[in-house]
Amino acid sequence: xxxxxxxxxxxxxxxxxxxxxxxxxxxPRETYEIIVVDGNSKDRTRExxxxxxxxxxxxxxxxxxGARNDGAMAAKGDIIATTDADCILPRDxxxxxxxxxxxxxxxxxxxxxxxxxxxxxxxxxxxxxxAFSRFGYYTRTIYFTLGCNTAFDRDAFFQAGMYRxxxxxxxxxxxxxxRKLGKVYLDPRLKVGFSMRRYQxxxxxxxxxxxxxxxxxxxxxxxxxxxxxxxx
Numbered sequence: 001x002x003x004x005x006x007x008x009x010x011x012x013x014x015x016x017x018x019x020x021x022x023x024x025x026x027x028p029r030e031t032y033e034i035i036v037v038d039g040n041s042k043d044r045t046r047e048x049x050x051x052x053x054x055x056x057x058x059x060x061x062x063x064x065x066g067a068r069n070d071g072a073m074a075a076k077g078d079i080i081a082t083t084d085a086d087c088i089l090p091r092d093x094x095x096x097x098x099x100x101x102x103x104x105x106x107x108x109x110x111x112x113x114x115x116x117x118x119x120x121x122x123x124x125x126x127x128x129x130x131a132f133s134r135f136g137y138y139t140r141t142i143y144f145t146l147g148c149n150t151a152f153d154r155d156a157f158f159q160a161g162m163y164r165x166x167x168x169x170x171x172x173x174x175x176x177x178x179r180k181l182g183k184v185y186l187d188p189r190l191k192v193g194f195s196m197r198r199y200q201x202x203x204x205x206x207x208x209x210x211x212x213x214x215x216x217x218x219x220x221x222x223x224x225x226x227x228x229x230x231x232x
Contacts, residue, residue, distance in 0.1 A: 002031070002077045002081055003035060005082045006053075006084070008046075008049065009038065010042060011041065018087055019036075019049060025089075026095045027094050027098065032077070033055070035074055035075060036049040038057070040059075069163050072152075078155075079151055080152045083149060083192060089192055097190070106153070106183045107181050107182035108151070108182075109152075110149060110185075111149045113149060147171030
């Protein structure tokens, strides 16, 4: 079984779209579970998620990495996949994850992204991100494993110590520990629709700079924050 963990916080505008895409997969619904871990939203996120998910509960650990860890600890599956509440999953997402783990000796799988808000600027931005991801993978220098499109062997995930509960870069950092336990594999055809709302509202350069600034300081930085943003 695959367990899909979806962290949420004030996502009433997006959570149904995300969960409906997860429910409409090419594999039988009973072969995977959907776990929504909510950061105590002030809107209707949990109410909207309950009819579409197998489990919905409030997180007890800190930050988005902690929400993913809470979901993993509640999961039944031997593969743990993660995505974000503002993403759209293609119909073969679960099937492709299953196939990669069945056919390859891997401990972590990740893929690429495309913009939900389909503009030239957004396509260009994510084209650069995907190129960086491929370069890092094929040169074995850095694995750009976005938390919106990744999956783990359950035992290896726990052995590695799960996600760090930091403000930014937790999804990038964990791959450096996972690679010590086995192969981390990039499947370029494992694609998810990625929301560009952060970059549209706060600006691409500013958002990337905030992320890099925090990551270079070990995931925590005074005067800067990356998670729990309020969107219009």
